[in-house]
Amino acid sequence: MSGRGGAGRTTFLGMPATAPPGVGNLRGTEPFPAAARRALGDAQLRRNLRHATGTIRAKSAAVIDEVPDWPQLRAAGRAIKADTMARLPELLEQLEAAVTAAGGTVHWATDAVEANRIVTELVQATGADRVMKVKSMATQEIGLNEALEAAGIEPVETDLAELIVQLGDDRPSHILVPAIHRNRAEIREIFLRAMPGVDPALTDEPAVLAAAARRHLRETFLATRVAVSGANFAVAETGTLAVVESEGNGRMCLTLPETLITVMGIEKVIPRWADLGVFLQLLPRASTGERMNPYTSLWTGVTPGDGPQQVHLVLLDNGRSAVLADEVGRQALHCIRCSACLNVCPVYERTGGHAYGSVYPGPIGAVLSPQLTGVADNASLPYASSLCGACYDACPVMIDIPSILVHLRAQAPHPRTEAAAMAAAAYTMDHPALYAAAQRAAGLGRLAGRALPPPLNGWTASRDMPAAPPQTFRQWWAEHRSGS
């Protein structure tokens, strides 16, 4: 899949490329610790996140508890994804053939630049100057809205949370609830400020806010001829695309316009129609804590006289082939974007999504973003985890995120002093006599004070170091037990 081209083109020319810089939203402007530090000081953000993630965690846990075969479902989900990755090129070609046979058009995009160009040209060909959008991570990833705006095309987000982000001139901070960092009062202020024709008497009741958004969007739904979506799944054997959403706004976009353009990461393909049965059980319970997803839209190419008559599918690589080439890291491509790992992550809960820099925040972002861009461009993200493992337990497709984090840390560029210290430590620890001497020296050193020197002073900024014991265990053993 390196490079574009249709069936039969699977030639690899060296290592597959990572996502190019300068386009899209995979790279932050500062390292995670610095961004996190600012976020941690935002009391409103902390409160919003604690409330939102706590609520969704409880809801999800309750409905997962109802499913007696949840472990088997997770294992099935993982197995299907592993099988998919093992034969991704073949499945994509099968998908392309099926979509084409059903009257759709398939485009291959190596990266964000190419995908943005393809979509922009497709919109321009319709003569439209406005598109409505179904919430989609892939288009956020490539910065499609910015590209469309640069071409004089207005993108209108129709997902409520995405609309809040767009109207607030903000960035998404969660893959499912992009405005999770906002509370009702803040949303009301954004609507009053940025929603044309909004009722000035707007309250912050959720139903009232939703109704205001619905009125605002209705005109868009009826008057816009082109829609852009992502896809949660694409069935290779039938050419069927699937979008899973809660509001019904996506359904409007997918059925009302004349032209529908779907941008989908190549890893979203699944082999069989029957596989949908597994994922449609896993996704809603892990994601929103619902038993069944409210609006599941499925379409297969063009149905004459019903729905969009121009149907395009843009298959996006943007670094995914590079991820696939990594035996350990490729698991990150199994992700079904349920956001369960974000909701259970103690780091995400406290820093929020913006600190991760990329549109993919939280645990999955910490393993996916650095792989898509190359680890050097997101070097702090693999360290943005205490390796507590809550994400692995929560993931409906059993992605071993902690192992990928550790794997990526090995690829991260290391500070020179740290590398030297680590090498010295390993040498010392491989020589028990040196090690014992170092232990004693460490014990004496620490008696001098309770603050550690840099770079370890982060520890003693908020925690005392324990006082040194009078003797190490091995000294005690030598005195009391050895030879006994």
Add this chain to the structure above:
Amino acid sequence: MRIALFVTCLADTLFPEAATATVRLLERLGHQVDFPTDQTCCGQMHVNTGYPDEAVRLVRRHVRVFAPYDVVVAPSGSCVGSVRHQHPMVARRAGDDALASRAAEVGRRTYELSELLVDVLGVTDVGAYYPHRVTYHPTCHSLRLLRVGDRPLRLLRAVRGLDLVELPQAEQCCGFGGTFAVKNADTSTAMLADKMRHVLATRADVCTAGDASCLMHIGGGLSRLRAGVRTVHLAEILAATEADTDPPGGRDRTGPASRDTAAVAR
């Protein structure tokens, strides 16, 4: 039974009381404890900081030192997790499949203390006496990597005099995470603040866990607050008996060590 003690570098250097308690406990239960002195560190710090290649020599050493033993115990869920899950991976990554399979073999015979007691030795009442109000923090690696489940709680419930109080949101990470506590000190501290809030809400005198590392983190925070709650390793509680003159555990962390480790261990 002859049991090899994998002391862990942290307990060896900074928390010997957890290790001496492990020795006393197992000896009291009638077992013979060996301490192979060529052991040093399992290399987890190297692996988790991104230096698996440096860790290879430590894995090789660990496997060589512990291969002769049928049963190995460590007073640390995290280090057992490292031995069981990371060692074979580090060896495979270095292209040494023979080492990987020997590491996996050693990993299978290595137990965290509560696993050893409950699963291998088949005891939950170890005859301990500890008249204190105690709350238990299940450390992430015990909980999710080893799945020790309620074994530590079963052991604690059988301790005479012990008043066990449930820790709210117990399964949330304390924020230690090794290199995480240093590289992401602010986020780590935010997590610690919540953990301390929950510990204090229990009104316990003692917070215990199966990992000296997490206890160092939680205890370091509590000490900074002068909160008056001690952190004590699970092994120390299980080793304590009526015969102890000095209530064991909880070396004063706000100043130089006040107690003689040797005296604790008879």
